[in-house]
Amino acid sequence: MKIRPIIEKDRPAVLEVIHLTGMFTKEEERVAAEVIDVCLAKPGQQDYVVVVIENEQGAIVGYMCYGPTPMTEGVVDLYWMAVHPGKHRQGYGKALIQWLEKDVHKKTGRLIVIETSSRDKYATTRNFYQRLGYVENARIRDFYRPGDDLLIYCKYLKPEGA
């Protein structure tokens, strides 16, 4: 597998992966596409980082979008992540998170924040983050909609050598 910054020709495959997961609302898909387009328009000039992950055959099997949390020092938000639903449990998601943590560490980030939903359909997502050391730090009841809480997962990175 290989992780690299997104380029223009990846766009349809990434949007397809996002859609196929079935985990995002129409509005979330629209915003995800918008952020990808902003990154493609001015690569390297955005605060956001968008990377894709390829399998051995060079097919796009996942993507991730993260960036600094505004008005914080050293906090990075994992805004979007998706792995093709037919390619789960093959280490792609874990590889993406490891890339994220390495990059945040390199940029002297201290804290990674992930917002997700309490809905049953996200149980696998929540377990995935928990297995990788992310801890539920906060919950806002009925945030996304009635019955759908916001969960905030955090991982505090250890400073170099700690």
Add this chain to the structure above:
Amino acid sequence: MKIRPIIEKDRPAVLEVIHLTGMFTKEEERVAAEVIDVCLAKPGQQDYVVVVIENEQGAIVGYMCYGPTPMTEGVVDLYWMAVHPGKHRQGYGKALIQWLEKDVHKKTGRLIVIETSSRDKYATTRNFYQRLGYVENARIRDFYRPGDDLLIYCKYLKPEGA
């Protein structure tokens, strides 16, 4: 006192009030100004609402900026609020919050969210929100910077007639 949408000529007075509070970092002031400029450029066409509050003499004594929280149904974020430091404890802040709640209610919003800081200098701010029925729902340790936690205050509005 009078609360009304911001207009171009209010800009310097509002930025002055924001600055005089001493509660905002340079970056926060910059972003607050940016949002005001976006609102002034296309009044009524933005998701954000920016209002000012005048005293009896017609001087700007405070301002507030709020808007729908992206990807939620019926949640409104109070992004910025400031009252001239020489005009505290005269009901301006409370009047702004009452305006906010009335407007959110009118637009069938369910929940108002306010993010603030755990630092000592914000103790008065936190007491102010608490007195008006906002409850600390979440805390993310060391969020803004080490030793400076994020606090999320929430108020769930009751439906009409409840």
